[in-house]
Amino acid sequence: MPPTDHERHRRFLRSFTAHEPAIRAHVRRLVPARADADDIMQEISVVLWEKFDSLAEGADFKPWAFGVARYEVLAWLRDRGRDRLVLDEEVVSKIAEETTALEPVLERQREALEHCMQKVPADQRGLLMQAYQPESSIQEVAQNSGRSVPGFYQWLHRMRQKLLECIRRVLAEEAAS
Amino acid sequence: MKAELMAAYLSGSITPPQMQQLNAMLLADAEARREFAELLNVDSALAALAADWTSTPKAAQPKPARWLTSSPRWITAAAACIAMLLGAWYWQHAHTIYATVSKAAGVQELTDGAALRGETHDIRAGSVSLITARGARIVIEAPAEFRFESAQRLHMKRGRLAADVPPTAKGFTVITPSGDAVDLGTRFGVDVPTSGAAEVHVFQGEVIAKASGAHDKQSLRGGDAVTFAAGASTARELRSAAFIQPDEMPGLTAGLAAGQRAQAEGALAALRKDPALIALLDFESAEELPGVYRKVQGRWPGSHAPEFVNVGDHLKLDVGGGRDWPQLTLAAWVRIDRLGAPYQSLLHTDGWSQNNPGQVHWIINRDTTMRLALIGNVLAPGSVERQGHPDSRTPVLPEQGRWVHLAAVYDSAQKTARFYLNGQFDSETRLQTAPPARLGPAQIGNWNQQDRKLSGRVDELLLLGRAMSDAEIHALHAAGNPYR
Numbered sequence: 290m291p292p293t294d295h296e297r298h299r300r301f302l303r304s305f306t307a308h309e310p311a312i313r314a315h316v317r318r319l320v321p322a323r324a325d326a327d328d329i330m331q332e333i334s335v336v337l338w339e340k341f342d343s344l345a346e347g348a349d350f351k352p353w354a355f356g357v358a359r360y361e362v363l364a365w366l367r368d369r370g371r372d373r374l375v376l377d378e379e380v381v382s383k384i385a386e387e388t389t390a391l392e393p394v395l396e397r398q399r400e401a402l403e404h405c406m407q408k409v410p411a412d413q414r415g416l417l418m419q420a421y422q423p424e425s426s427i428q429e430v431a432q433n434s435g436r437s438v439p440g441f442y443q444w445l446h447r448m449r450q451k452l453l454e455c456i457r458r459v460l461a462e463e464a465a466s
Numbered sequence: 467m468k469a470e471l472m473a474a475y476l477s478g479s480i481t482p483p484q485m486q487q488l489n490a491m492l493l494a495d496a497e498a499r500r501e502f503a504e505l506l507n508v509d510s511a512l513a514a515l516a517a518d519w520t521s522t523p524k525a526a527q528p529k530p531a532r533w534l535t536s537s538p539r540w541i542t543a544a545a546a547c548i549a550m551l552l553g554a555w556y557w558q559h560a561h562t563i564y565a566t567v568s569k570a571a572g573v574q575e576l577t578d579g580a581a582l583r584g585e586t587h588d589i590r591a592g593s594v595s596l597i598t599a600r601g602a603r604i605v606i607e608a609p610a611e612f613r614f615e616s617a618q619r620l621h622m623k624r625g626r627l628a629a630d631v632p633p634t635a636k637g638f639t640v641i642t643p644s645g646d647a648v649d650l651g652t653r654f655g656v657d658v659p660t661s662g663a664a665e666v667h668v669f670q671g672e673v674i675a676k677a678s679g680a681h682d683k684q685s686l687r688g689g690d691a692v693t694f695a696a697g698a699s700t701a702r703e704l705r706s707a708a709f710i711q712p713d714e715m716p717g718l719t720a721g722l723a724a725g726q727r728a729q730a731e732g733a734l735a736a737l738r739k740d741p742a743l744i745a746l747l748d749f750e751s752a753e754e755l756p757g758v759y760r761k762v763q764g765r766w767p768g769s770h771a772p773e774f775v776n777v778g779d780h781l782k783l784d785v786g787g788g789r790d791w792p793q794l795t796l797a798a799w800v801r802i803d804r805l806g807a808p809y810q811s812l813l814h815t816d817g818w819s820q821n822n823p824g825q826v827h828w829i830i831n832r833d834t835t836m837r838l839a840l841i842g843n844v845l846a847p848g849s850v851e852r853q854g855h856p857d858s859r860t861p862v863l864p865e866q867g868r869w870v871h872l873a874a875v876y877d878s879a880q881k882t883a884r885f886y887l888n889g890q891f892d893s894e895t896r897l898q899t900a901p902p903a904r905l906g907p908a909q910i911g912n913w914n915q916q917d918r919k920l921s922g923r924v925d926e927l928l929l930l931g932r933a934m935s936d937a938e939i940h941a942l943h944a945a946g947n948p949y950r
Binding site for chain 1: 473475479481489493496499502505507509511515619637
């Protein structure tokens with residue numbers, strides 16, 4: 290690569306790796322499964338790199354990337370979402386718009402998760418982490434926990450709700466202090 | 467109803483009629499949209515956390531990049547392909563590597579550039595600087611045993627750590643056997659001694675400290691420090707010099723690389739042959755020196771030095787007694803906290819009596835100038851000192867507790883006391899009355915009444931029964947300097 294390209298590439302990688310978790314979270318909020326978000330992320334990373342020149346120097350990478358991500362999610366919904374139970378385009382657009390504005394709060398919420406996880410008993414924490422492993426089999430994890438698969442899904446959802454409650458409390462305390 | 471729909475959607479078991487209901491609800495209800503987005507946000511954060519998680523401390527295997535198996539656009543975007551391949555590799559790895567060694571100075575067990583995952587590391591000597599996957603800069607000083615649970619959670623069984631935490635790594639946590647420290651950004655230190663209670667020191671910013679078993683957490687700010695003991699945290703004085711800071715490492719590493727340690731050994735060997743030598747303590751001999759102090763690492767990796775931590779900690783020394791010393795050179799490498807008692811004792815003869823003129827008190831004053839007081843000394847007329855004793859002109863402790871070389875040369879024939887900082891001549895005080903120096907039983911780091919507490923480490927202490935020249939002191943510093 291010529292040096293200018295090389296430099297551009299470095300700048301891109303720096304921005305992209307810094308914001309990758311936020312972009313991934315943004316995409317995750319709009320599609321049914323984490324695996325869908327992973328697939329779309331691959332597409333998004335290619336498009337971001339291709340369009341990186343259109344981003345003015347010094348302009349904020351994150352909102353721009355969120356815009357690209359939203360467009361890619363809509364394209365994915367039209368393309369592959371047809372045979373899946375997915376959110377309506379209108380709902381996706383609304384959520385994308387609202388959560389872009391809400392991102393600073395959502396980012397704090399993601400950061401606070403780690404703290405709230407510490408309050409979860411170690412065995413349950415282990416189960417949660419197993420369930421969320423990229424290649425995990427829910428059947429196996431459910432079996433290990435002694436629950437039926439539907440029962441395990443219910444438990445997972447209860448945990449997510451509990452964690453969200455804890456996260457909101459932490460943020461409320463932060464705001465109060 | 468709302469919760470049920472969201473649960474079904476998230477578990478992938480939603481039915482078409484339920485999906486219609488969910489879409490209708492989300493379209494109509496902003497409140498529900500926010501709830502939904504926050505739940506999915508938690509889901510995403512859980513996945514990110516799980517990517518950093520290992521159930522047992524073991525080296526994680528890097529996963530093959532999923533992307534190599536799909537995406538036909540590859541073929542059309544060759545440049546992007548290469549770029550993104552690097553990028554993909556980078557995050558696949560960034561997920562499994564918690565920290566990278568930037569510099570291992572005198573550490574046998576780790577090498578520069580080593581990737582740290584969940585395994586336990588036990589380092590016997592030296593200092594290692596690391597950078598976590600989230601960009602926190604850390605220095606750990608041996609002897610230490612530690613392991614990363616994730617890029618944000620470090621378990622320290624023993625050892626000494628200083629961390630510099632940028633906003634991207636906010637929440638970085640150090641877990642010790644007796645309590646945890648959670649950083650809210652900026653700079654702090656944790657000391658887990660081989661025996662004794664762990665301590666947390668905050669140099670800048672804010673840290674939340676929680677002793678194991680305690681209900682309450684404590685918010686510590688810059689300048690605060692606590693000891694974790696018996697399930698509670700107790701405030702203590704800050705020990706800034708106890709920690710090697712990330713920005714100190716390059717100089718130390720360069721010094722080692724330049725062969726400074728061998729130079730220092732050479733200089734010490736020459737001094738041991740000096741007929742005027744009274745004492746030279748490099749703390750490397752097996753002989754136990756009497757006193758109350760911690761044995762820690764000296765200026766070089768794997769070397770030893772006493773550390774004075776609590777009021778009354780001291781080292782006893784009984785040399786050069788029963789005779790006069792018309793000339794006396796005192797020198798030492800010290801690493802001392804700026805905060806401390808009104809006086810910090812470098813060396814105090816036990817006796818201090820008008821009946822025994824010449825007894826020596828070598829001190830760091832409250833304003834961090836150096837003092838060489840001999841009882842019976844009278845300053846020459848016109849001296850600038852206000853307290854009747856020779857004092858150095860400039861403060862001798864730099865802002866950060868780093869190793870500094872202090873020296874004072876007393877000459878009763880010339881009637882002078884000369885001060886040196888880091889090999890450089892600082893100032894000379896002229897005396898009207900100058901008895902020869904008297905030594906004998908003395909303490910380093912304290913005086914009889916336990917009121918001259920020195921907080922920090924002392925290395926390579928020299929007492930020489932002649933006056934060293936400026937050139938000699940300059941060479942002594944140059945040979946023993948751990949930094950480059």
